[in-house]
Amino acid sequence: MTPRPRSASLLALALAAALGSALAACGDTTYEFDQVSVGDEDGARTPRERSNSQFVRAVYGDLVGRAPESYDFTITAGGAELVRFPVDEQSLLVGVLEGMGDSQPLRALMVAGLVASAEVALPDRADVDDPAGFIGDQFRRLLGREPSAYELRAFVDEWRADEAVGPRTVVRALVGSREYQSF
């Protein structure tokens, strides 16, 4: 049998022991269990790409701070209602993304639209006194980790060198990364 990763084996043994103890208390019957594997020892599995549906929900949660919603969209003319139709953000946006074989370009544009929306309160570049702090905050918020020293330095260098690099571009880059778009 292939040796099991240490942590997985320990967990399996613990589960087996606990279960065995419980069963042993029930009678004389003994059982043999196949060893099971739970997870990887070092977590180094190959990531899988988020589906379009998963991506839309994740982005809404992380950037907008809420789940996609359904509501009535209203078009008026001079205040008079012309038409009202239902919008289901999740299904509409997934439908748009599914219109391409590789939805990456549309995902990028969707995020570009969201970071400019009133619902996503990102500061202007000029209002960020501490770019490194801002960048670190976004790594923690969107990727769930600290930036490496290399990443932080590279992002800060870009921020200082290019006026186009600011809060919106940082967020768009993080959400557009392989790391964010896979799990």
Added chain:
Amino acid sequence: MRISRRRFLGAATAAATGAVLAPRFKVRWARGASDFRARRVVIVGVGGGLRRSEALGMAQGATMPNLFGRVPVIAGYGDADAGDPVIAPEYAAGVPALVLPAPRSTPLFTEGALVANLRYDGGAPGHLQGQGCLVSGFYNNIENRADARLPVPTVFEIHRREANAPATDAWYVSTPGGFFSALQASDNREFGPRFGGSFLSPPGSVSALLPIVTSGVREIDVDVSGGPPELPIIAGTPAEAAAVRRLTGILDGNSPAPASDGAFRATAAENAAIEDHLAEIYGDSTYGAIFPDSFGIGVDAGGGELDATGDALTVYHAERLLAKFKPTVMGMTLLDVDLCHGDFNAYLRGQQIADACVRHLWDFIQATDGLRDQTTLLVLPEHGRHLYSNGQNPDSLGRSGIDHGEGDDGDRDVFLLALGPDIAPVGVIEPTGVKQTGRTSDRYETIDAVMTAMGMLGHDGVMKGALEDEGARPGMLIQEILR
């Protein structure tokens, strides 16, 4: 520019329901391609099923005058002017009129070749199967599923592998989305998704609702004084996009690529080029870049304005892709005629739309440097329709819907219109006596049209080998239509 309120409403409510190619890509022209002048091939599949009797026989009037004129071009339907399309009066009274340009004075077939007796001789007369044949030259019965895969390579894969071409050099543009994206790539071991074509379904992916929904606004007033209303756009500058990509590159350089799921994935550089293209569309606050009235084909929206149909929108954006990327291979699926299942009059109108769209596409190609004199256009139905009606939605003229799929001669007798620098202006031909082991039709077939397209790009040998490896009968070059 004046904002079109109706266009906005139409776009929104309807939806509610190589410029920057990586420099490492250098397209190689395959051996044999130099025998042809064409450097690009566009294959238009009139999806949904189109019968010869209506298109070429003009049994319900001249529904495709730009392509075939007004006099039937096949025997059995007379030799007089077929007249205008016969739309039931009660139907015409209940639907918006079509907006169509005046037909050409001489139909397009006179400038090229019309193989009027083509045979779709194998595989189910169904949508994905028919279109699958048009992008692979392989009769098939694949399932209508997004994860279905042809066993033989598509024209996109063959071209990209043989010519070392980027994904932006091979496009599949389709009115229907969903499972049609399955035709981007096969699961053939020698080819597969890494050589797949880029896929765009404009009715799904080019929608005013993307900027509207992401903007977060839930109400728009389109009648404001002092100028056009503020419609949501997806704002951004090329400098910002470049910055985003640099930053993402920093991250991705240290992240493993996701596991392959068997689906097509473009490279970062290819996706960047496509994103830039779409950003121009979504950055237009008039929404005219989504579908402009100037396209001139669609449904009358009143007030001199125009609503797109699925096919009109598809052809408009196919033209944008042709202009931007000048791809070597483009497959295209139209579908307006498929309303025929439940609406015979809509079938006739769909033919008029397809006819005008193909003419627009050809005119666009002829008017565009880098496309003109370099592009072959092949137009053919994915399959036909039954010889009998289904009784659905009968009109006052005794006509009703027509399905497809059972494989009678109505389903399988189709045609091919070929135009381009290598196409001899032979007009209407109906070759017989076409011999090949395993061929029983005695005629040219759909698979021959695809093989001829690949022959022009010098890929016929590869396609033939790939088909034979799978035990399939390969198509033949249609010599009679070539100069």
